[in-house]
Amino acid sequence: MGSRREGKFGNFYETLKQRGVSRREFLGFCSAMAATLSLPAGYGVKIAEALEKKQKPSVVWLEMQACTGDTESLLRASKPKVGELILDIISYDYHETIMAPAGHQAEKSLNDVVKNLKGKYIAIVEGSIPTKDGGAYLSIGGKSGLSIAREVCENAAATIAVGNCAWDGGLAAAAPNPTGAVGVKEAVPKATVVNLPGCPMNVENLTAVVVHYLTFGTLPATDSMGRPLFAYGKRIHDNCERRGHFDAGQFVRAWGDSGHRQGWCLYEMGCKGPQTYHNCPTIRWNEGTSWPVQSGHGCIGCAAPRFWDAMTPFYRRLPNVPGFGVESTADKVGVGLAAVTAAGLAAHFTVRLAKGKSTESMED
Numbered sequence: 001m002g003s004r005r006e007g008k009f010g011n012f013y014e015t016l017k018q019r020g021v022s023r024r025e026f027l028g029f030c031s032a033m034a035a036t037l038s039l040p041a042g043y044g045v046k047i048a049e050a051l052e053k054k055q056k057p058s059v060v061w062l063e064m065q066a067c068t069g070d071t072e073s074l075l076r077a078s079k080p081k082v083g084e085l086i087l088d089i090i091s092y093d094y095h096e097t098i099m100a101p102a103g104h105q106a107e108k109s110l111n112d113v114v115k116n117l118k119g120k121y122i123a124i125v126e127g128s129i130p131t132k133d134g135g136a137y138l139s140i141g142g143k144s145g146l147s148i149a150r151e152v153c154e155n156a157a158a159t160i161a162v163g164n165c166a167w168d169g170g171l172a173a174a175a176p177n178p179t180g181a182v183g184v185k186e187a188v189p190k191a192t193v194v195n196l197p198g199c200p201m202n203v204e205n206l207t208a209v210v211v212h213y214l215t216f217g218t219l220p221a222t223d224s225m226g227r228p229l230f231a232y233g234k235r236i237h238d239n240c241e242r243r244g245h246f247d248a249g250q251f252v253r254a255w256g257d258s259g260h261r262q263g264w265c266l267y268e269m270g271c272k273g274p275q276t277y278h279n280c281p282t283i284r285w286n287e288g289t290s291w292p293v294q295s296g297h298g299c300i301g302c303a304a305p306r307f308w309d310a311m312t313p314f315y316r317r318l319p320n321v322p323g324f325g326v327e328s329t330a331d332k333v334g335v336g337l338a339a340v341t342a343a344g345l346a347a348h349f350t351v352r353l354a355k356g357k358s359t360e361s362m363e364d
Contacts, residue, residue: 033207065130128183129188146187168306
């Protein structure tokens with residue numbers, strides 16, 4: 001946990017130097033962040049200039065109805081080297097899972113930030129917020145999670161909702177949703193919120209949001225659901241390394257079959273990539289080495305709205321691929337997309353019917 005003294009007097013670059021990070025590594029990190037944020041070439045320098053001057057912000061991390069998977073993702077930040085440190089040296093003034101204080105001392109840490117740094121701190125929320133029966137299904141320090149979220153998030157400069165549960169209620173909000181679980185923005189409409197869905201969120205995206213905020217003083221541009229466009233602006237399907245097999249009508253039809261061993265498309269096995277927007281194929285997991293589809297398992301759509309209800313059963317094939325509208329069975333999938341011109345001309349589709357065996361209807 002970053003100290004109050006460091007958070008008040010230190011800045012990112014000076015602290016990084018003290019921890020053995022070279023100027024070259026620092027600039028490399030800034031360039032990588034610019035790429036992750038989909039910024040034009042040259043913005044790495046602007047990020048570097050901003051981080052050299054910025055003082056480290058105070059951050060409070062609220063744990064609501066959650067499995068702590070997003071905290072686990074945070075603790076595994078490791079790519080690049082500076083990415084591991086930049087989240088470590090932020091002044092985490094409250095985080096139930098990793099902070100040393102407990103009981104009244106822990107609550108005092110949170111209250112001090114909300115009272116003394118109103119409008120200056122960043123709130124990060126993990127987990128859904130129960131609203132049924134006045135929020136009676138989650139209590140921390142004698143207060144309901146709902147009241148804590150409202151107090152903390154409404155007074156924060158910005159709130160980052162990490163993981164599906166904090167975004168739209170996640171697993172806890174799945175039918176029949178006995179606790180009335182909702183996401184942060186629904187529970188605290190007045191808060192300024194950016195959503196980082198995923199189960200869990202990828203810590204690279206969290207790092208990028210924090211860097212964007214420190215560099216420009218604002219949260220990154222978002223879609224209609226509050227998700228940053230740099231991370232959720234493109235479908236997994238369009239960046240998947242198995243996309244060529246989808247276009248050719250080459251599908252895995254049973255786990256371990258020859259197509260599976262050759263890396264063919266997992267659409268028939270229930271992959272939800274055609275309906276999910278996320279940058280998993282480009283930033284990946286485990287230090288950028290792999291991600292579920294690359295490792296042989298279909299996407300379960302964990303960054304999609306209400307995915308526990310909308311995407312289950314996870315191993316059932318999607319009835320159709322949004323945007324194509326030609327496939328009643330996987331054998332009819334074979335789509336080649338024509339290039340979209342820089343002038344913004346409308347894209348057109350070339351549909352190719354792939355040959356293969358008739359697909360048996362999937363049982364419920």
